[in-house]
Amino acid sequence: MIGKVKISQSQADAIEVYLLENDNDREEFINWFGINRKYRNSLNDNYKPLADLMYSDLARALLIGYEVEPEYKGGDWIAFEKVPGSGKVLVGVIEKVGIRSVDTDYLADNGYKQNFSMDRIRHATPEEIKAEKERRVWKSIGREVGQFKVGDAYRTTDGDWGAVISEQSKVMVERYYSSRKIAGLLPAESYVDFDEIVSFQGGDDE
Known part of the structure; x- marks a missing residue:
């Protein structure tokens, strides 16, 4: 037909x-x-x-x-379904459009940017783009999405600040994050101990 x-x-x-x-x-x-x-x-x-x-x-x-047919250009956010029908997609930004494929900024586990076949991509949805941006933020601090640690400070969607002070509170905060109630994070790794800085510099000036 x-x-x-x-x-x-x-x-x-x-x-x-x-x-x-x-x-x-x-x-x-x-x-x-x-x-x-x-x-x-x-x-x-x-x-x-x-x-x-x-x-x-x-x-x-x-x-x-x-x-x-969808038309793509550099700067477009696209979604690539690695296994057709699985619903799991890789999301990235197009850097170069070829004849049958596109180069993207999506980094694989091996550290190389990915090239996706044109017939397997589509424009990413706003929700997919937001989720990918969040994934990249978490990855930049060496964590999985929604992985909090004791010592983290966080800001809720109501504007209040809190801290992860125990494993029990960590579980609670991760639930808040899953419920979209966490608006920001100050990782424990970013904490600066001024006493340690003074000690490293050789002590207080006399």
Whole structure:
């Protein structure tokens, strides 16, 4: 069975412009395209995106339907489903768009940036982007997402500050984080002991 044809967004826009300006006459559009495609270099700006479209593909688009292929550019956040159907995705920012794949800033465990096949990616959702940004923040301090430690200070979504003072309170704070009640974190690793600094410098100045 012949299905819908995939076309670019600019080609879809050109089709819509022609149909709008010509009373949605699809048969006339097909005839017009058959005559004018050979003069593709002289097509006006509205229809230039159609120059790379095959005659048979335009006919399919008009008579059966079409799907718009996502277009990607550098800086786009994309999601890659490593195992189709698993629902687990890797999220990164496109650094370079190739013919069949994209280079991204997503770092694998081996420290190398990842290249993803174009037919396996999609634009990431706002929720996926937010989750990935949080994952990167946690990774930057050497922790798994939501991993608190005794000695951490945290700020709640109400603006209050608290501290993780025991393993019991750590469990409680991690539950708060899972419930989206934690707005910020001051890691224990960032704590500065001024007594240690003075000792390292050789003691108090006399």
